[in-house]
Amino acid sequence: MSTDERAAFRSPTLDTVAAAAGVSRATVSRVVNNSAKVSADVRELVDATITRLGYVPNRTARSLAKRRTDSVALVLREADATVLADPYLAAMIIATSRSLVGTGVQLVLVNARDDPEHGTLADYVRGGHVDGVLLASMHADDPLPRILVEARVPTVVGGRPERPVPGLAYVDCDNVGGGRLAAEHLVGTGRRRIASIAGPPDMTAAADRLTGYHRGLAHAGLPIGPIAFGDFTRVSGERAMTELLERAPDLDAVFAANDLMAVGALRVLRAAGRRVPEDVAVVGYDDVELASLTEPALSSVHQPVSEQADTMTELLLRQIGGAAPGDPVLLPVELVRRDSS
Amino acid sequence: MSTDERAAFRSPTLDTVAAAAGVSRATVSRVVNNSAKVSADVRELVDATITRLGYVPNRTARSLAKRRTDSVALVLREADATVLADPYLAAMIIATSRSLVGTGVQLVLVNARDDPEHGTLADYVRGGHVDGVLLASMHADDPLPRILVEARVPTVVGGRPERPVPGLAYVDCDNVGGGRLAAEHLVGTGRRRIASIAGPPDMTAAADRLTGYHRGLAHAGLPIGPIAFGDFTRVSGERAMTELLERAPDLDAVFAANDLMAVGALRVLRAAGRRVPEDVAVVGYDDVELASLTEPALSSVHQPVSEQADTMTELLLRQIGGAAPGDPVLLPVELVRRDSS
């Protein structure tokens, strides 16, 4: 069937219904939006006509008239497919989708790669296809948040932006607290030569976790152990662990800035003949499902992903409704202790 | 900033540009769509005006006028959050998003739970907010595909529908072939008492894998081993494996209909003191990243998820363009052999 043919099956419009019910378009519109004063009998008549004709309002037309699309964009700022495989991000997508259920707001998934040159994405948003933007997984140098704020597009960022942007709302998990939690836990179980596999320094989440970890050690009066950097992939975790073992063969614990890298560490440790947790304790971050499936099961800092998504959408919808962006929100994390530490 | 205030910042429209450039709206429109004949100098003038004014076309208005939204829905038919955690589904979402990059078509993620009563979703689609629908993870009794086809909404299903629906396009991975591949592999490595953890019988993918597995055994002249059913979650895999060990303590191989359940089986086997692969060989299905991370690493049937997503979007876009739905597509799978078999 061609587009033309399909057009022949055009569904009834407000006019059709109005004519069939013998009332004006305006009245039908009022009924559909259950707005204002419509007498009970007219309402009933119109409702009946609507179901009889199988009328369903055209969202596009409505959007145009109301200047409101009732949909928001979830923008993923990851060009790299590898990083997109991150289960945390996947969880974020699902959670966001779920938190929108029942609000009548639709979720448009926008892949960052739609945006070869900066500005295109901003234009898209300004094009009026969405009422607001949820920004996930940003990198430090990303100009997008500022652009959006300046274009007065309601925006909420997941995670702390590198530099504060006035009027930019964001919802972060307490990465500093999480890093500290991990350090304190390891110290508390008697570890003294604690190494760390950090994430990419250009991501604030990674930097904050490292900061917290440092603080935890400092607070316990311990020196800062060796640090190797990864990019949140398993392979980079393996590389980092190998490096750490060379630089500090006597380490007795490792804190990895995410679970994928922790899993990599686990493998390298096993290959090197170190027992976990007897010889080396390992703590990961994110608490993705994978963490409970490894052998030994991985201790990890749990992030409230659903809550983060819920908060983000709530802030966004409120902003779309006209409220001020409001203050940043920091969500608490907790350590889930399993067998690896 | 309230909605009203924001409205005050209304961006320039076609009219604004037309007035500023001293031409008609139609001409500006032609330039924007680089359509038809516009003289070089006028085009240049208009282009300049557009950038000067920072004009960006309003997609909603365009959609209304063209009866075309340039966006498609990806509908997830899973009410249950647990199943939504399936990495295969996550991969599907990402892959679909990626395959749309560069087409100018947007992806709207629709959670099935938006659809408490059947019909709502169909209405949504007919509401003209999307040009077509991608259906993922359907269950056998789902009336949606038929409804969509009858409403003449371009639709492509991922996976084989239980009952053939005339005029319904779908893209499936060769589940029968995959099941058979797994069986043949296990037989080929000398296993003789092969058990199976099957998926929910109301999902065609699960049923087909089981069928293929049966055929593989039959072809080798082996009797069909014990079968336990799970629901594609890890926990159900554990339960199933426990049951199988009771019913057939002498089994020497297990084929699980997905990786999550295979991981569950792995744990139960270890707990039961069976060595993998020495005592019991295990093969999973899906080849999600997790499969390469278990200990021992899991052999698994690999599905071409990206290719499936690509094919689906391609078929859909073609259909939206006016082409007939076309024949179902069956994508080949392959066995990835790792340490568990």
Add this chain to the structure above:
DNA sequence: GTCCGGTGTGTAAGCGCTTCCATTGATCAT
């Protein structure tokens, strides 16, 4: 010089809906 076929541009009629404003009867106090 007239007629023809292009070309480039403008005019205006939508696309399907919302919403302001005016209109019409009632209802009520005076």
Add this chain to the structure above:
DNA sequence: ATGATCAATGGAAGCGCTTACACACCGGAC
């Protein structure tokens, strides 16, 4: 009775864009 008030409805003007159609203008064929 008379005007004021109010609820219910209709009329009509948009929302910002596309696109058939008409029109003017041009060069060339006759």
